[in-house]
Amino acid sequence: MAANYEIDPVSGRAPLVLGEGSFSDVTNAVAAPMERTDWRKWWMAFMVSLGMLGILGVAVGYLIWEGTGIWGLNVPVAWGWAIVNFVFWVGIGHAGTLISAILFLLRQKWRTSINRFAEAMTIFAVLAAAIFPGIHVGRIWVAYYMFPLPNQMDVWPNFRSPLLWDVFAVSTYFTVSLLFWYVGLIPDLATMRDRSVTKLRKMVYGIFALGWRGSTRHWLHYETAYLILAALATPLVLSVHTIVSFDFAVSNVPGWHTTIFPPYFVAGAIFSGFAMVLTLMIPARKIFDLEHLVTIKHLENMAKVILLTGSMVGYAYAMEFFIAWYSGNPYEGFAFVNRAFGDYAWAYWIMVSCNVISPQFFWFKKLRRSPMFLFIISIFVNIGMWFERFVITVTSLHHDFLPSSWDYYTPTIWDVLTFVGSFGLFFTLFCLFVRFMPMVAIAEVKTVMPQADPHYVPGMEKQVQGDVLGPGWMQRSEADAVAAQASVEAARDTKTDTDSDEGKRHG
Amino acid sequence: MADKPFGLMAEFDTAQAVYHACEKVRDEGFTRWDSYTPFPVHGLDKAMGLPRSRLPWIVLVMGLSGAGLGMLLQWWVSAVAQPLIISGKPLFSWQAFVPVTFELGVLFGAFGAVFGMFGLNRLPQYYHSVFNSERFSRVTDDKFFIAIEASDPKYDEKKLKKLFKGLGATHIEVVED
Numbered sequence: 176m177a178a179n180y181e182i183d184p185v186s187g188r189a190p191l192v193l194g195e196g197s198f199s200d201v202t203n204a205v206a207a208p209m210e211r212t213d214w215r216k217w218w219m220a221f222m223v224s225l226g227m228l229g230i231l232g233v234a235v236g237y238l239i240w241e242g243t244g245i246w247g248l249n250v251p252v253a254w255g256w257a258i259v260n261f262v263f264w265v266g267i268g269h270a271g272t273l274i275s276a277i278l279f280l281l282r283q284k285w286r287t288s289i290n291r292f293a294e295a296m297t298i299f300a301v302l303a304a305a306i307f308p309g310i311h312v313g314r315i316w317v318a319y320y321m322f323p324l325p326n327q328m329d330v331w332p333n334f335r336s337p338l339l340w341d342v343f344a345v346s347t348y349f350t351v352s353l354l355f356w357y358v359g360l361i362p363d364l365a366t367m368r369d370r371s372v373t374k375l376r377k378m379v380y381g382i383f384a385l386g387w388r389g390s391t392r393h394w395l396h397y398e399t400a401y402l403i404l405a406a407l408a409t410p411l412v413l414s415v416h417t418i419v420s421f422d423f424a425v426s427n428v429p430g431w432h433t434t435i436f437p438p439y440f441v442a443g444a445i446f447s448g449f450a451m452v453l454t455l456m457i458p459a460r461k462i463f464d465l466e467h468l469v470t471i472k473h474l475e476n477m478a479k480v481i482l483l484t485g486s487m488v489g490y491a492y493a494m495e496f497f498i499a500w501y502s503g504n505p506y507e508g509f510a511f512v513n514r515a516f517g518d519y520a521w522a523y524w525i526m527v528s529c530n531v532i533s534p535q536f537f538w539f540k541k542l543r544r545s546p547m548f549l550f551i552i553s554i555f556v557n558i559g560m561w562f563e564r565f566v567i568t569v570t571s572l573h574h575d576f577l578p579s580s581w582d583y584y585t586p587t588i589w590d591v592l593t594f595v596g597s598f599g600l601f602f603t604l605f606c607l608f609v610r611f612m613p614m615v616a617i618a619e620v621k622t623v624m625p626q627a628d629p630h631y632v633p634g635m636e637k638q639v640q641g642d643v644l645g646p647g648w649m650q651r652s653e654a655d656a657v658a659a660q661a662s663v664e665a666a667r668d669t670k671t672d673t674d675s676d677e678g679k680r681h682g
Numbered sequence: 683m684a685d686k687p688f689g690l691m692a693e694f695d696t697a698q699a700v701y702h703a704c705e706k707v708r709d710e711g712f713t714r715w716d717s718y719t720p721f722p723v724h725g726l727d728k729a730m731g732l733p734r735s736r737l738p739w740i741v742l743v744m745g746l747s748g749a750g751l752g753m754l755l756q757w758w759v760s761a762v763a764q765p766l767i768i769s770g771k772p773l774f775s776w777q778a779f780v781p782v783t784f785e786l787g788v789l790f791g792a793f794g795a796v797f798g799m800f801g802l803n804r805l806p807q808y809y810h811s812v813f814n815s816e817r818f819s820r821v822t823d824d825k826f827f828i829a830i831e832a833s834d835p836k837y838d839e840k841k842l843k844k845l846f847k848g849l850g851a852t853h854i855e856v857v858e859d
Contacts, residue, residue, distance in 0.1 A: 198720060198824035323759060331759040335768055340781040347785040351792045358796055362721070366822040385806035388813070389821045391704075391730055393803045394722040399735040400799035404792060407745075411788045418781055618721040629701035629723055 198621050201468070205363075205615045206370055208463040216462075217610060224602035231596020234589055235310055243313045245589040252572045252584035257311035258422075259564040260594050263447070264304030264601075265345065265419055266440075266560060269412055270448020271297025272352055275359070276408035279401075285476055287619040288469045291363075292459070293452050294356040295612070299604040300451070301349045303597040308341070310593075337421035344418040351411055355404045358397070361387050362618040416444040423567065430510035430571035433498065439491035443560060446484035446530070449477050450556035457550045459609065468615050471544050478543040481556065485534030488563075492531065506576070514570040518583055522566050529559020688811035688859040689715075689831040690842050691818070692851035697723045700826035703849040704729040707828060710845070714834040718812065718827040740798035741791050748790025752783040814858045829857065 196204075238245055248255045271293040278286040312318050321342045323332050332339050364380050365387035371377035387393070420440035423431035453474065460469040499511040515523050533555040536542045543549070574581045608614070621627055694700040697719070704717050708731040717730060753776070760766075761773040771778070800806070812818050812829055821827055828851075830842060839856065846854050 202720075202823045323755065329764065331764045333766075333768060334756040334760055334782060335771065335775065335778040337781075340785075343782045343785040347789045350789060354792055354796045358799070362822065366720075369819040369822045381808070385800070386808040386810060387805070387822075388810055388818075389718045389720060390803075391717045391719060391723075391726050392732060393805070394719070395727045395732055396735045396737055396799045396802045398722050399737045400795045403738065403741050403795045407741075407788050407791050407795070411785075414781070414784060414788075421781075621721040622724070627697055627721060627723065629697050629725055629729070631698055 196467070196624075198624070198626075201620050201624070202366060202370075202617055204465065204468060205613045205617050205620075206367065208465075208609060208614065209367070209611065210370075214610070217606065221603070221606040224599055224606055227596055227599025228603045229596075229599070230592050231306075231599050234593040234596050235306070237589065238310055238593070239315050243311065245587060247584060247586040247590055249582050249584060251575045251580050251582050252569055254568055254572060255584060256565075256586055256590040256594060257307045259561070259568050260597060261304050261307035262419055262440075262564045263561045264300045264307075264597065266416065266444035266447045266564075267451045268297040268300035268304065268348070268352070268448065269416060269441070269444035270452050271295070271300075272348075272355070272408050272412040273445050273448065274452070275355060276405040276412065279405040280409060283476075284623045285473055287623050288473055288615055289452065289456060289477075290619070291356075291359065291612075291616045292456060292614055293448075294352065294359065295605070295608045295614075296452060296455060297352050297448075298349070298356060299601050299608075300448075301345065301352065302604065303601045305345065305349065306597060306600070308345075337418065337425045340418045341422055344415045348411060348415045351404070351408055355408055358401060358404065359616055359619070360612065361385060361397075362389065363613040363616060365389070366617050367613065413441055416440045428571050428575070429504070429506040430495075430514065430567070432507075433495065435491055435494055435498070439488065439495075442484045442487040442491065443530075443563060446481060446488055446534075447556060447560035449481050449484070450553040450560070453477055453481075453549050453553035454557060455605065457546050457553075459614065461546075463609070463614065465615060468620060471546075474546060474549055475540075475543045478537045478549055481552075482534050482537040485530060485556070489527075489531035492527065509574075510571055513574055514566060517570065517574065519566060519570045519573070522562050523570070526559050526562040526566050529555045530563060533559070686832050686859065688814070688857045689829050689834070689837070690839060690846075691812065691815055691827055691829040691855055691857045692846035692849075693817060693853040694826040694828070694850065695852050697826060699850045700828065701726055701729050703828055703846070703851070706845070706849055707830065710836065712830055712834050712836055714831040714837075716829055718818070718821045718829070720822055720824060720826070723826075735802070737795065737798050737802060741794040744794025744798070745787045745791030748793075749783050749787030751790075752786030753779055755786075756782060811857055811859050815855060817853060817855070832859075 246255055246257070271290075274286050274293040275290040279290075308321070309315065309318055312321075320330075321332065321339070361384060364384035368377055368380040368384045371380055417437035417440065420436035424433060424436040426432060456469060457474070460466050496511050496515075499507045502508075514520075533552050536548070536552060569584050573584050625631055626633075692703070694703060700717055700719065701723060704726060707715060708729065717726060719726065756779040757774050757776075760775075760779075765773050767773070812827070817825070818827065828846070830837060843854055
């Protein structure tokens, strides 16, 4: 049975929007979650998130009042959960730009259904990340020292420090992601403006839509701007986690001082980011009836990216050990033996199980196409990637060069609460996003529909698909949609002669 | 209201119809006109005979200025304002300044792309005559429009109505200025 669900990923001819919906159906489907009247469940989720955000407020407030002594830091381990959480959140933030920029440049049209969602996730994750460097300085009122601002002491930042590069990389990344997201939103905000029934909504969406009127003269510059932003964001996203890894790699600490760090961190970031997209997207597409726009094919593609990047991360773990042995450096060798078999062996093996073993299930198509299974694995990956940063940070520090100062690091309740609170910030922003913004890029999804092509002839896809997808597909359940898709595939196989036309349709 | 209207607006149901209509209007030699679509229709700019966007030049200039300013800032801070020898490196150890230079180049380039696009498109522009049409609100949903301005030298309401009808317009109206 599973074989019938097959979609040919190479030709990309499986429909990206299931069924024969019109443009208007897409608009309605995406706008429906924002226009519903029953918000009880949303309020529940929002209140829980807000409560967690409150915890963040308390944890940060107490930190500012009392100082970093409330955390579990000790002398060899002077970098604890603050940096772990920072890298964790920044890493998650990488999937959004990967999906929106890199897949755009590679003309992966399937990205259109998920890019808005992933970009929103990026922005919220980078915001959650930005808390930690802000507060870990202890004396938060001098956090502005991080920026090259003229001051009465005539002191300037040291531009040779990777920590300073990080300030520039992360703030540039945040700004560019926000601009990219907003530019993508403008046509959809105009759609919401034109659909609004209440005056307030019309005004607010109208202000942010900037008076967009879909003019072709505007689309011309708009599409150029979008393409250029994608081209700028692609090296940017690679540079950001590279620079984050420099925070470690440029130091002389065994276990950190390796040239593999930049590519290894970037792969890990994409890995964790896609996992987080799945974690959020799988429930969201179910709750908001977007299963015909975010199809199983989209989820499967993400699973493949997770499998690829997860294997790259696994390779990096192995290569670190190899180089530790091959370099002949006893300190490096000790750091890695200690990592896998020392005091923090439990953390190391959690990391390996979650990051290296769990994605290997995605070699099986059946598992890649099961939303429930994908969701479970995505949670494992999230956990594993948090532990990766924990392992890297703590195992290298807790047994440093001087055995007399060796110590064991344990977080305090305040470390935990700050981390939980950062999820509060993330989820609060996400709740607001799903309520007030189109979760799927409406205008962009329309461009991948067959009838969007100016040379489309009505009935063109029927030659290929057979008459299996009738009207009324919006009401269909996912099982129906999948079964229909399977018939499409079967119908197509018998009509391979029309395939080449089909492939060129969007060219 | 001036006696002269803004122009004539034709509505189309499909991307194909508006595409061919644009080709026709272009070939008729109209200059003050535009088409409006819910999404970027592939190749419609060429069907309208529009030149390429100048935006890439703006981005190039902005990106290079950002990178240049970034290097200048780091040189000035490290070699002039606060000359400190760190790790025995020269005061202007430019290799270490590459990451920040790159980031500022990207940042300024992105500003150039976004605000340059707003500038070329004259956005935000909250009032425009096309919004006077009741039916125009569906341009952000599923309808396609062409509007020819009354100020166009070749503007002739009767002839145009006929032209649009022949091109498959589903609705034609005169829009107030």
